[in-house]
Amino acid sequence: MTPTKGVDIEPPLALLAELTHRCPLRCPYCSNPLDLSRASAEFDAVTWKRVLSEAAALGVLQVHFSGGEPLVPT
Numbered sequence: 001m002t003p004t005k006g007v008d009i010e011p012p013l014a015l016l017a018e019l020t021h022r023c024p025l026r027c028p029y030c031s032n033p034l035d036l037s038r039a040s041a042e043f044d045a046v047t048w049k050r051v052l053s054e055a056a057a058l059g060v061l062q063v064h065f066s067g068g069e070p071l072v073p074t
Contacts, residue, residue: 011059016066017048023068 020042023030043051052063 012055013060014062014064015052015055015060016064017051019048019065019067020072021068022072024072025069 055063
């Protein structure tokens, strides 16, 4: 635990990694924000490796990969 201004803060246990918002489907129940579908705003592989390394250094034990369809052409 890291003391911060008299409060003990536990490290995060999990990370939800939204890899992409691109998706060819328009499911009525999906909460995928269509205005965020620009592939140019997505992280590249180098950035994801850095994010995952930083998460591990923080003590993250689980990574949940989520998002749209990563194989949709840009």
